[in-house]
Amino acid sequence: MRIFVDSADVEEIKRLHKLGFISGATTNPSLVAKSGLEPEKIYTELAGLLEHVSAEVVAEDSEGMYEEGKRLASLHPNVVVKIPFTPEGLKAVKALKSEGVRVNVTLIFSSAQALIAARVGADFVSPFIGRIDDIGYSGVEVISQTAKIFTLHDIPTRIIAASIRHPAHFIDAALSGAHIATVPPTVLWKLMKHPLTDIGLERFLADWRKVQENEK
Numbered sequence: 001m002r003i004f005v006d007s008a009d010v011e012e013i014k015r016l017h018k019l020g021f022i023s024g025a026t027t028n029p030s031l032v033a034k035s036g037l038e039p040e041k042i043y044t045e046l047a048g049l050l051e052h053v054s055a056e057v058v059a060e061d062s063e064g065m066y067e068e069g070k071r072l073a074s075l076h077p078n079v080v081v082k083i084p085f086t087p088e089g090l091k092a093v094k095a096l097k098s099e100g101v102r103v104n105v106t107l108i109f110s111s112a113q114a115l116i117a118a119r120v121g122a123d124f125v126s127p128f129i130g131r132i133d134d135i136g137y138s139g140v141e142v143i144s145q146t147a148k149i150f151t152l153h154d155i156p157t158r159i160i161a162a163s164i165r166h167p168a169h170f171i172d173a174a175l176s177g178a179h180i181a182t183v184p185p186t187v188l189w190k191l192m193k194h195p196l197t198d199i200g201l202e203r204f205l206a207d208w209r210k211v212q213e214n215e216k
Helices: 010-017 028-037 040-049 062-073 088-098 111-120 130-132 137-152 165-173 185-191 197-214
Strands: 002-005 022-026 052-056 079-084 104-107 124-125 158-159 179-183
Touching: 002 010, 002 165, 002 185, 010 022, 010 040, 028 040, 040 052, 040 124, 040 179, 052 104, 062 088, 079 088, 088 111, 104 111, 104 165, 111 124, 111 137, 124 130, 124 137, 130 137, 130 165, 137 158, 137 165, 165 179, 185 197
Parallel strands: 002 022, 002 179, 022 052, 052 079, 079 104, 104 124, 124 158, 158 179
Antiparallel strands: none
């Protein structure tokens, strides 16, 4: 499972990228607005750093999504156009795919929606684990069902586990067959932290300091 960062904070993404395990980023209008930067500046800068940058359209009709999607895709080869799962969105996906544009269909809440998006031509589908959990269903089960369906029917669409709220979601997504997990920076930092690592490192360093003192 590849690891993306779910953020539009360019400096934070750069810090994480230096660690060597981040290969992409997903953004949405809320994250971009929070950054305070020009959207196209964010997408272009990140695309020069990462192999995948999902940039979401804000138009609501299919023609608007199509035109906006073409413009976003033209910014850089690593920009993937993010389209919401709506009837208008599906029409836009079909039109963009006819132009060879890579598409990530977002706001997926069921395996049926994921299958439909894949059949329209989506390169990626993004089920929202946390938001599905919020309404009393299992987001991880949606990932598992979708992965099974795609494998059974030899569908090449990649599954991006989104709306990851905590480390357990990350592990469950990997075990359930997600190809990619897109994770907020706060959760990524938690994933790298473990109290036993800290304790072990402190013990090793304490023992080494004792050796150094004895040699004096």
